[in-house]
Amino acid sequence: MTTTQPLTIHITEKAALHVKEYASAESKPGYGLRVGVKGGGCSGLTYTLSLELQPQETDKIIDEHDVRLFVDKKGYIFLAGTTLDYSDGLNGKGFVFNNPNAKTTCGCGTSFSV
Amino acid sequence: MVTSSLESIYKADGAVFTDRSGHKIVGHFGNFHKEIEVLQSNAGLLDMSYCDRLNVTGDDALDLLNRLSTNQLEGMDIGSVRWTILTTPKGRIIDVLRVARMEDYLSVGASPERIQNIMEWIDFYTFGEDVQLVDVSQNTVEFSLIGPNAPLVLGKFVTGGKVLPNDTCDSVQIGDTSIAVIRSDMKDYPRINVICQSNVAIDIRQSLFEAGKDFHLMAVGFQAEDFLRITLGIPIYGFELDDKVDPLTAGLLGYVNFEKGCYVGQEVVTRLNTYQKIKKKLMMIQLRDEVNLGAEIYSDNTLIGEITSVAPGEQGQWNSLAYVKKTYAIPGLVCTVGSESLVEARIVAECSIKV
CATH class of the missing domain: 2.40.30.110 (Aminomethyltransferase beta-barrel domains)
Structure with missing residues (x-):
């Protein structure tokens, strides 16, 4: 028998570590990470990341690896199931969105379509 | 079929009507050749109301439109006008937009019957931005003054007869009414669009004719405008443009900024240009x-x-x-x-x- 897990957003341990390091460097320890989407970019939608002290009233809040993720409702539709990872490979350093909703992504990887 | 709010006036002036994009519009006023001549040497007044119009407000309005379309809209000053193209992620045309930055809103001119698609498109890509869209197509009328004398006709309403430069917009007082005027020439032919509320359209039209007396202003229909458009090689939606055509194939290179960075469809449009793929x-x-x-x-x-x-x-x-x-x-x-x-x-x- 298979069970269906509700779709949520995950952050890997490695990405969480980098969020905490970045927050500390910015003198914002304990801040949450707002994960969002905005219109634009080559493929139509672009990922956004920012540090915020408190969530908005209607945000989804995900707590994983000691990092709180804040996601607004509309952005959540496009991000559900996404894992936020961190890459430090030869192809470049930075946060990587592994988003199962993305049908296409643009060359630079920051923009996607659904 | 959608009819003009000024239909009875046009009928009385001898208009012969035609159908375009589901709208009953004036084809000509009985003398097509005279109307062409007027556009080329004096000035003609055309009712463009069948095209859609959108007012966009909010702190993020310009930024959002910039992220969704081909031209550089960032940094547009109040009073400036720019054309841009909404494209799909595959770089195909949703519509060509005339964006006029008025003092407290963006006046966006669109093609006939495209407003629904455009509003849905912008809404889809609006997340937390401060942007409000208002469809003003039904409650406003848009006249177009076309021809070499068009700026002089408008100049009658401006102190000192000041001529509105190309690709600029302003508010002008006609009688008790403040109206938006947007100049965006058809290549070398001056074209000034006048947008007013429908309830004052008859008076505004009358005022324009009175101001245009010295400049041989006369009413023209779409056949004359089409003659000019085709002679100048200007494509329009529903004829040359649709969601299967990209901006470069349609010759709209001037509405694409290759330096501005990402917008929806940018990768495809840039690749078509770089590798000459059209x-x-x-x-x-x-x-x-x-x-x-x-x-x-x-x-x-x-x-x-x-x-x-x-x-x-x-x-x-x-x-x-x-x-x-x-x-x-x-x-x-x-x-x-x-x-x-x-x-x-x-x-x-x-x-x-x-x-």
Whole structure:
């Protein structure tokens, strides 16, 4: 028998570590990470990341690896199931969105379509 | 069919109506050739209300439109006008927009019956931004003053007769009413659009005619405007443009900024430009006789293109726009149009809108 897990957003341990390091460097320890989407970019939608002290009233809040993720409702539709990872490979350093909703992504990887 | 709020006035002026995009619009006022002459040497007044209009407000309005369209809108000053293209992620045209930055809103001019698609498109890409869209197509009327004297007619309402420069907009007082005026020329032909509330449209039209008396202003219909548009090689939605065509194939290079960075469809549009990947070009073609829209163009029995717009010319010939395969898009090339009775034709020039 298979069970269906509700779709949520995950952050890997490695990405969480980098969020905490970045927050500390910015003198914002304990801040949450707002994960969002905005219109634009080559493929139509672009990922956004920012540090915020408190969530908005209607945000989804995900707590994983000691990092709180804040996601607004509309952005959540496009991000559900996404894992936020961190890459430090030869192809470049930075946060990587592994988003199962993305049908296409643009060359630079920051923009996607659904 | 949608009718103009000024239909009874146009009827009284002898208008002959035609259908376009589900709207009953004035084809001409009885003398098509005179109307062409007026557009070329004086000024004509055309009712453009069948085109859609959108007012956009909010702190993020310009930024959002900039992220969704081809031209650089960031940094537009109040009083400036720019054309831009909403494209799909595949770089195909949703619509060509005229963006005028008024003092406290953006006046966006769109093609007829495109407003719903445009508003849904912008709404889809709006997340937390402060942007409000209001469809003003139904409660406003848009007149177009076209021709060399158009700026002088408008100048009658401005202190000192100051002429509104190309690609600028302003508010002008006509009687007790403040109206938006937007100048965006059809290549070398001055064109000033006047947008007012529908309930004052009759008075505004009357005021424009009174101001235009000294400049031989007369009412014109769409056939004359189409003549000018086709002669100048300007594509419009529903004829040359749709969601299967990209901006470069349509010759709209001047509405694309290759330096601005990402927007929806940017990768595809840039690749088409960098690698010269377009397969056909929009060309102006002169015909010996009238042909139907969609008529096929042949060169030595090879199908090379298709007619998209046709208008009667001045000396008995017909002018048209057509998409032609790139290898055959050669000015001077003689070809034939149609499948049963062949009409002789000659490619005149490539359509190209440059800034």
